[in-house]
Amino acid sequence: MAGVVLETLSWKKLIALGILLLLLLLSFFLIGGLVAPNPSNVMVVLGTKCLSKGSHMQQEWFIPFGGNEKCDSIKSVDDDRVWDEGISANQIVFSFWLPYMRDGKQLDFSRWQQMLLTVMQLDIKYDPKFPVGKDPTFQFDARIGYRNKEDGVNDWKELAHSLEERKLDCQITPDKMVIGNQYNCSLLAFFELGSLHYDYYLINVRVPVEPYKGINMEIGSLMDIWVIAIHQNGGFTKVWISIKTVMLPIVLAVLIWFWRRIMMLTRPPNLLER
Incomplete structure (x- = not known):
């Protein structure tokens, strides 16, 4: 569809993306339960x-x-x-x-x-x-x-x-x-x-x-x-900041990729996309 940023993903890509997000979420739970001390x-x-x-x-x-x-x-x-x-x-x-x-x-x-x-x-x-x-x-x-x-x-x-x-x-x-x-x-x-x-x-x-x-x-x-x-607890703060530090470049990379896709459109970005 013209003017739509979202791409049509294949079932394989969609399943792979879902599994990746699930593993990422599971890893955060494991870090919080096994590594991080009480808050x-x-x-x-x-x-x-x-x-x-x-x-x-x-x-x-x-x-x-x-x-x-x-x-x-x-x-x-x-x-x-x-x-x-x-x-x-x-x-x-x-x-x-x-x-x-x-x-x-x-x-x-x-x-x-x-x-x-x-x-x-x-x-x-x-x-x-x-x-x-x-x-x-x-x-x-x-x-x-x-x-x-x-x-x-x-x-x-x-x-x-x-x-x-x-x-x-x-x-x-x-x-x-x-x-x-x-x-x-x-x-x-x-x-x-x-x-x-x-x-x-x-x-x-x-x-x-x-x-x-x-x-x-x-x-x-x-x-x-x-x-x-x-x-x-100081140990909880260290784990918390470490997770934020790892996630920051990932979030920035996704944001840059998304904005580049917006700028590739033939129309100006709308308010929701901004």
Whole structure:
């Protein structure tokens, strides 16, 4: 037919083309299932409770491990030391190091890992003296720092600092209302990084308590903070980019061939062909 770009293929050519496309698709499935690792991985990190001796507005870094400046930590907010020394909630800093150590080896991030998404999980103990209010607001002061492997152990630089608020959704059934039991609290959105340019990240979270302003007076008895971090695996990114690199010249070759066939027509190309 005059003016039609599509050629009339023989059955042999059509079957060969179909088999080629099927093998190509099957190879991508096999690469994804046998070669590529999981697209993402999850880390669950419990915050180390460090003690701040000065004002809660000080900008010092609290490092849970690996630094020359040791973190003066407590095991629990119910520790005898808290009552003996009169430690207040404003002196407690929840510290997190990402990524954590595994089998005695300090892991590090890579630029192949394209994103980091974090959420917070609060451990709130039931205590009739400190009940969870109706639709309470959780306010926290968060600082995020970064460091590379060649930097000094205490050479942390600030990436972000913000005072944030989140609405708490914590429930407990009547049969669980016993001192020491925990509320069932929903996860709280924390922060997201679109790229990981540095090897290590340090997170310091303060939960200020100000009775006169009503800040964090209805969040109950906060015991621990967990950070759940989801990051893309570097191996998956490498396989993904490799497939794209192989397919790019093939797609360009097909596009050039198609456009040359368009230009061979005696009429100008229409909008769909363009």
